[in-house]
Structures are given as C-alpha cells and as structure tokens.
Amino acid sequence: MKALGRNLFAYLDERFKLQGLFAFAEHKKVPEHEYSFWYYFGGIALFLSGIQVATGIMLLLYYTPSIDAAHESIQFIMSQVKFGWLIRSVHSWTANILIGILFVHMFSTFFLKAYRKPRELTWITGFFLLVLFMAFGFSGYLLPWNELSFFATRVGTDIAGALPLVGTWLKGVILGGTTVSQATLSRFFWFHVALLPLAAFTLIAIHVLLVQILGMSVPIKLKDKKLKEISFFPDFIYKDALGWTLILVLIGVICVFLPWEVGKKADPFAATPLGIKPEWYFTFMFTTLKLVPSHVLFVEGEVLAILAFLVGGIFWMLAPFLDRKAARGERSPAATWIGIILLLYIVVMTVLTYTVPKL
Amino acid sequence: MERRRFINFFLGGSFLATLAAFLYPVIKYVLPPKQAEALQKKVAAGKVGELAPNSAKIFKFGATPGILVNTQEGQLLAFSAVCTHLTCTVSFEASTGTLYCPCHNGRFDMTGNVVSGPPPRPIEAYAVEVVGEDIFVSRKA
Numbered sequence: 001m002k003a004l005g006r007n008l009f010a011y012l013d014e015r016f017k018l019q020g021l022f023a024f025a026e027h028k029k030v031p032e033h034e035y036s037f038w039y040y041f042g043g044i045a046l047f048l049s050g051i052q053v054a055t056g057i058m059l060l061l062y063y064t065p066s067i068d069a070a071h072e073s074i075q076f077i078m079s080q081v082k083f084g085w086l087i088r089s090v091h092s093w094t095a096n097i098l099i100g101i102l103f104v105h106m107f108s109t110f111f112l113k114a115y116r117k118p119r120e121l122t123w124i125t126g127f128f129l130l131v132l133f134m135a136f137g138f139s140g141y142l143l144p145w146n147e148l149s150f151f152a153t154r155v156g157t158d159i160a161g162a163l164p165l166v167g168t169w170l171k172g173v174i175l176g177g178t179t180v181s182q183a184t185l186s187r188f189f190w191f192h193v194a195l196l197p198l199a200a201f202t203l204i205a206i207h208v209l210l211v212q213i214l215g216m217s218v219p220i221k222l223k224d225k226k227l228k229e230i231s232f233f234p235d236f237i238y239k240d241a242l243g244w245t246l247i248l249v250l251i252g253v254i255c256v257f258l259p260w261e262v263g264k265k266a267d268p269f270a271a272t273p274l275g276i277k278p279e280w281y282f283t284f285m286f287t288t289l290k291l292v293p294s295h296v297l298f299v300e301g302e303v304l305a306i307l308a309f310l311v312g313g314i315f316w317m318l319a320p321f322l323d324r325k326a327a328r329g330e331r332s333p334a335a336t337w338i339g340i341i342l343l344l345y346i347v348v349m350t351v352l353t354y355t356v357p358k359l
Numbered sequence: 360m361e362r363r364r365f366i367n368f369f370l371g372g373s374f375l376a377t378l379a380a381f382l383y384p385v386i387k388y389v390l391p392p393k394q395a396e397a398l399q400k401k402v403a404a405g406k407v408g409e410l411a412p413n414s415a416k417i418f419k420f421g422a423t424p425g426i427l428v429n430t431q432e433g434q435l436l437a438f439s440a441v442c443t444h445l446t447c448t449v450s451f452e453a454s455t456g457t458l459y460c461p462c463h464n465g466r467f468d469m470t471g472n473v474v475s476g477p478p479p480r481p482i483e484a485y486a487v488e489v490v491g492e493d494i495f496v497s498r499k500a
Contacts, residue, residue: 151447155462158445176391179422183391269417269424271440271450274461289445290463292477300479302444358464 025233031218032228038108039216041101043240044247048098049204051251052136055091056193063143065189067182070145071265078262085259092260093251095137099281101247102130103346110319110339113326114217120320122214125207127317132200137279139192145185146263147270152278153180153188155286162303163310180268220331275357284349285309290359316342401497404437407489415451418496424448425485425496430469431456437485437496438471444478458482 013019030039062081064073077084106126109115115123138156141149157180161171176183218227230236278286288309292301315322325332352359360368399421410416410429417424417440424440428451438458440448447462457474458467465476471484488495 151462155445155447162445173390177394269419270448271417271426272447272461276447276461286463289477294444294473294477294479301477302479 022233025237026231028215028232029229030216030232030236032230033218033222033225035112035219035222038105038112040240040243041105041108042211044243045098045101045105046204046208047240047244048094048101048247049200051094051248052091052098053197055087055094058087059091060193065143065185067145067185067266070143070185071262074144074262078259086255089255089258089260090251093254093258095140096279096281097247097251099130099133099137102133103281106130107339107343111336112217112219113323113332113335114219115320116217116220116323116326116329117320119210119214119217122207122210123320124317125203125210129200129203129207131313132196132203134281136192136196136200137281139188139196141279142180142185142188143192144262145266147266147273148263148276150180150266150268151272151276152282153184156278156282157184159285159289159302159306162300162306164303164307220326220329223329277353277357280350280353283353284346287349287353287359312342401495403493404487404496405494407492407494409494410435413453413456417448417450420485420496426451426458427487427494427496428458428469435487435489435494436469437487438467439483439485441482442478443473443480443482444476449482 009018030036059077062073062077062084064070074088077088079085081087109123109126138153142153143149157171157174160174161167163170172178174184174187175181176187277283285305288305289302292305294301296304319335320327323332323335326335402418402420402425404418404420404425404427405416410427412429412433413431415426415428417426419425420439426438426440426449428436428438430436438449440450440458442449442460442462442465444460444463444465447460449458449460449465449467451457452459452466455466456469458469460466460476460478463477465478466474467478467482468474471481473479473481484499485496486499488497
C-alpha cells in the first residue's frame, strides 16, 4: 500500500512537479509575533468562501428562480430533501459569519496598518471583495422570495435609486424594471450564481497572489525587531486548519440548533411587516437612514446620508494613499483613531437596531 | 507617420473597435428592455361596509399598492401605500389614526402630510368615489 502511494506520488510529481511546490511552501516563512492571531482571518474567509461555493452548488439542484416557485422550492429543500435543512442552513449561516469574518479581517488589517506600501492593491482588492460579498448577501437574501427579503430589496434598490444623476438608471438595471418583480428575482439569481462568483474568483485570485508575492505584513512597531518565523507549510497551514475546523464545528452546531428560517412568502401588495430590518451587516446604514431628518438645508436627508456613505467608502478604500505616515513606515495614530471611531459607529448603530427598534 | 507607428496605431485601434463591437451587444443585452407601463387611473378598491371604522385595507393600484382607510368618523380616504422615503408599504395605525411605515418609522397624517420620520415628501392622496356598493379610487387631477 505504501509502495503504491509512493509510486502514485512519483507519477504525479513527474507531471505536476509537486516537489517544487512543496519545497516552495516549506521555504516560505511567515512572521510570528503577538499580533499573528489576526493573520488567520483571511484564511478562514477563504475557507468559508469554499463552503459557500459547495453548498451553493448543492442548493441549485432544487432551487427554482421564479416568484411562483422560489419560496416553495426553499420549503421543499428545508422539509422534504434529506439534509436539505442542513445544506441551506450552512449556506445562510456561513454567509453571515463570512461577512463578520471579513469585517474582522478588514479592521485588523487597518489597525495593523498592513495596507501600507507596497500592499495598497491588496487592501483595495480586499475592499472590493467585502463589497462583493455584501452584494452576494443582498442578492441571495431575495432568492427565497419571502416577506423580509422582498421589502429589504425594495429599500436597498431604492437606496441605489436615490443616488444623484445615475440613481434611476442604476435602480432600473438592478431591478430589471421599475419594481421588485420576476425580472428582479431572475437578475438577482444571475448576479448571485454567475456574475458575482466570477468577479469574486478573479479578485480572490489577485488578492491571494499579492499576499503570496509580498508576504505577510509586519506591524510598524515590530518592523525593526528580530521576529520568529514559522514555515508556511506545514506549520502555518496546520494552525490555519485548526481555525477552519473550529469554525466548521461552530457552524454545524448553530445549524443544528437554529436552522435558517424560510419566512412568509412575499406578497407585493401586503403592508410591510413591523420590525423589518435588513441583514445585520446593513443595519448600521439602515438605522442611520432612520435618524437622518427628511431635509438637511435644501438636500433630502436620505440622499445626503447615501452620499456620505459613498464618499466614506471611497476614503476608506484609499486609506493606503491617505495615510502618508504609515506609507513611510511611521506610526499613524490619527488613522487609528479614525478606524476606532468608524468601528464604534458601526457597532453602536448595529446594537441600536436590535435594542431600540422604534428609534 | 512612421510605418511601425502607423501599424501599431492601426492594430491597436482595430483591437479596441473589435472589443467595443463585442461589448456593445453584451451591455445592451444586460440593460432591461423598456416596457410601457399602463398607468392605472381608476380602480375598484373595495365594497361599502367592508371596512369597519378606524381600519384600512391595501388594494392594487396598477403595479403599486394603495391603501383605503375608513376613518373613526366613517370617512373613506385613499392614499398611495408606497412610502416616499424608501418605498416600503405603509399600513394604517388605528391607535394614532396615521399611516405608518415600519422600515424607517415614517408617519403620515390623513391628508398625506409627513408627521414624523425621514420621508421627504407627503404621500400621494387619491380621490374616493362611492358608486352603488363599490368604492372607486382614482388619481387626483
């Protein structure tokens, strides 16, 4: 048996040059220090993306993207298909956990100033990946065609529609018409299973390639210290795999005890249910829109808030270029404070959404 | 112009033109075709006696929802049920006698004006006409 394995490896090695790959992985070193813990969130995000692809492909087997059958097909998956409840719950829970992990990954990268030169493009591709994954969440949320997702889509697409100049056109393109309809469901399905995966695969490939080429960043305050290094393979991968295993167990436990709900079928002519709110990662924007007055001077409050989010997002994306001190390898407490304020804002608004719904 | 530069220019231009020729139909395909929407002017929204005082019902007004309210005083009023903030569907709150949008807590009075919350404009009020047993709702001129 051992000989067979050796022969098989030799056969594959001759064709794929595996030894070279292993040698590269063994020689590749990863710095280890007091902040190394935060390095693992990127790997976990990648692992969870893999789970989403696998479970998403499985859900395609029974899901029907039609307003007359989508909700019923999800009910069928949840109640009739063997382990359908598990596959769908894993897909839905993982989507939420993945975005949480991406936020942790992004903020840890920000606070460790890992975006600084020469890793600007790694940060920018990461920023767009977060946007893409939020778009995955938004488009996937409508697919079960339930009450909550229907109204969340109406609000979300109207936010796009409130953008000056391009808003109406953009809203029409997203909706495939003027209201949330079959055309919208078809489009969201197309975004979710075709366009977004293609874009995400491309961006992930560039992001991971950049991490490979540039190596892992060392925090500014440690950059002049002699740091311990571990080999990427097998040491770092083993630690990564431990994180993946833990998160997989966590998802499994959550899915068993809290399977993802199907909800009530959407009725476009029903009143919006009380207590409606979007997925948690949109709630900080949702609650902000509640608090902004109808008009600020001569501008509509919602337009102002949406523009502020857009401009804030662009500044956040350009952080590596704006934080000149970090680019020079100097500590930049001002950037850290901006990050802390932003993080606090997101946390406070999210908590308020769930604790003071009548805000 | 130098021959090499001309060829580079020609090939580059041809490449861009080919790319545009591929992309144009793709972009046009992705953009949704314009569909003329029949603008509903008048609909039968309900029957007389169907609504108890201080209650309301949602009805279909073309492609959008409308709301028919029978006030505490027995007056029939109708409005667009689409909130002017971010297009959620409003409902009638009997305890306050107002139209309430649960998405961002917008509130409108029985003339359609904004009472509180972020909606930037009043909600559209419709004309109500009772013909025999039927309640008809139409857009105001």
